[in-house]
Amino acid sequence: MIQVTRRIAIDEAELVEDFLRASGPGGQNVNKVESAVQLRFDARRSPNIPEDVRPRxxxxxxxxxxQDGVIVITAQRFRMRERNREDALERLLALIREAATPPPPPRRPTRPTKASKVRRLEGKSRRAEVKRGRGRPVTE
Known part of the structure; x- marks a missing residue:
């Protein structure tokens, strides 16, 4: 079992790893070695993911x-297969941890106080006075 949070742990048997050739530079080695990892996790059918976490x-x-509810993470950042496996797993765990954090409570709208309205209007009139003073002088 892989411990994700205190209340969530996923079974290693739920993870499916496929190895494929990484794209990008690497010389002759890139054509021979399958160092990229494609990690698959069936989030929709996993018994270890709580119902409130699944939609998030x-x-x-x-x-x-x-479409089937399988999360696919491809890791090819590193040249070694083992390091790509760790990277893919860590990215999956970070995704699950982020989904497990509850959303913040909804914001309750508040009304501005009378004093804050007065301060805002005074600031606006002060600013208008400054801008009015920038005009051309009146010549008579």
């Missing part, structure tokens, strides 16, 4: 979520 996780996953 799917919304945060965005384009990484397939």
């Amino acid at each position: 996780l799917e919304r945060l996953a965005g384009h990484r979520l397939t």
